[in-house]
Amino acid sequence: EVQLVESGGGLVQPGGSLRLSCAASGFSFSNYWMHWVRQVPGKGLEWVSRINPDGSRTKYADSVMGRFTISRDIAKNTLYLQMNSLGDEDTAVYYCARYALDKRTGLYYYYMDVWGKGTTVAVSS
Amino acid sequence: DTQMTQSPSSLSASVGDRVTITCRASQSISSYLNWYQQKPGKAPKILIYAASTLQSGVPSRFSGSGSGTDFTLTISSLQPEDFATYYCQQSYSAPTFGQGTRLEI
Numbered sequence: 200e201v202q203l204v205e206s207g208g209g210l211v212q213p214g215g216s217l218r219l220s221c222a223a224s225g226f227s228f229s230n231y232w233m234h235w236v237r238q239v240p241g242k243g244l245e246w247v248s249r250i251n252p253d254g255s256r257t258k259y260a261d262s263v264m265g266r267f268t269i270s271r272d273i274a275k276n277t278l279y280l281q282m283n284s285l286g287d288e289d290t291a292v293y294y295c296a297r298y299a300l301d302k303r304t305g306l307y308y309y310y311m312d313v314w315g316k317g318t319t320v321a322v323s324s
Numbered sequence: 325d326t327q328m329t330q331s332p333s334s335l336s337a338s339v340g341d342r343v344t345i346t347c348r349a350s351q352s353i354s355s356y357l358n359w360y361q362q363k364p365g366k367a368p369k370i371l372i373y374a375a376s377t378l379q380s381g382v383p384s385r386f387s388g389s390g391s392g393t394d395f396t397l398t399i400s401s402l403q404p405e406d407f408a409t410y411y412c413q414q415s416y417s418a419p420t421f422g423q424g425t426r427l428e429i
Contacts (some may be wrong), residue, residue, distance in 0.1 A: 208412055217398040224350060234419065236368075244360075244368065244411055258418050261325075309415040310358040310373035317367060 201225035201313050205215040206317050208318030215322070216286050221278040221295030221315055229253070232298035234311060235269060235280050237291040243303075245291075248280065249298070262288070285322045292317040326350055326414050330422035337427060341402045345425045347395045347412035356416035359388055359397045362424075363408045371410075372397065402427075 207219040221233070235247040248259045248269040257269050264298040278295050299312035327350040333412040337343050347357065363429040370379045370386035375395055385400040399406055407429060412422040 235417075236421075243424045244362075244413075244421040246413075247375065260418075297374075301377070301408070303374075308356065308374040308377070310370055310379075311360070311368070311413070311419075312370050312379070314367035314369075 201297075203297065203313055203315035205293065205295055205315040205318035208293065208320045210321045210323060211285055212324050213286055215321060216281070216283045217285065218316055219280040219282065219293055219295075219320070221280075223276045223278065224299075226297070226313075228271075229273045232300075232309070233269075233271065233278045234296045234298060235278075236294045236296055236311070236314075237289075238294070238317075239291045240281055247293070250278070282320070283318075287322050290320060290322045292319050326353060326420055328412055328414055328420050328422040330410075330425050332411055332425060333423065334426040336427065336429065337402055338429065339402050339404055343399045343402055343427065345397045345412075345427075347354055347390075347411055347422050349393045349395075349414055349416075352392045353414045353416035355391045356414055357388075357390065357395045358415060359386075360411045360412045361406075361408045361411065362411065368411060373415075379404070 202224045204230045223267045234249045255269045256286045266284045270279045294317045295315045296311035297313040301308040329348045357375045359372040362368040376388045387398045409424045409426045
């Protein structure tokens with residue numbers, strides 16, 4: 200079964216750090232771009248970060264640039280999100296998602312086809 | 325960054341209704357547009373990608389159309405399990421999501 204399972208969320212004080220993990224199973228993890236997406240309770244989805252299949256290219260939302268680092272361990276089939284200098288605005292459910300690809304005559308259509316159940320991060324003193 | 329704007333933000337409808345949700349991109353994104361459904365306490369689920377391609381296993385009452393900057397998601401005959409929040413997302417560049425459309429009875 201294709202599956203993503205997040206872990207590492209919890210309560211952290213402002214200015215603190217946390218590392219989220221996303222364990223992948225049931226597919227060739229090393230073949231896919233992967234993303235982190237977050238959602239403040241009761242609010243919409245916010246894309247956070249992405250990483251390419253071999254881990255050499257990353258990109259971040261402006262809201263987390265310089266504070267968060269995405270990485271992956273191919274041998275462990277695990278995606279990570281290191282979060283530093285956390286603030287109240289980072290309180291959210293964090294999802295990891297797989298970016299599937301549909302290739303059509305030179306066009307590349309990507310979409311998030313597999314999601315984890317999410318892990319909750321609460322930043323509070 | 326490409327901004328995505330959905331309308332309406334919320335929508336009241338009944339079982340059997342035909343419903344349309346729109347999504348507008350701040351610049352042309354060709355057909356790089358995806359639609360997701362999210363139910364309370366659950367992760368989003370892909371419905372449609374590439375603007376109009378139905379994901380495997382998704383009922384045919386869902387359809388998508390559009391290209392460039394204007395897109396629509398249509399549910400031809402609402403079923404009880406369709407009451408949820410719907411998001412568009414562009415994959416032309418770093419992903420961005422619309423603010424969501426809450427579909428309620």
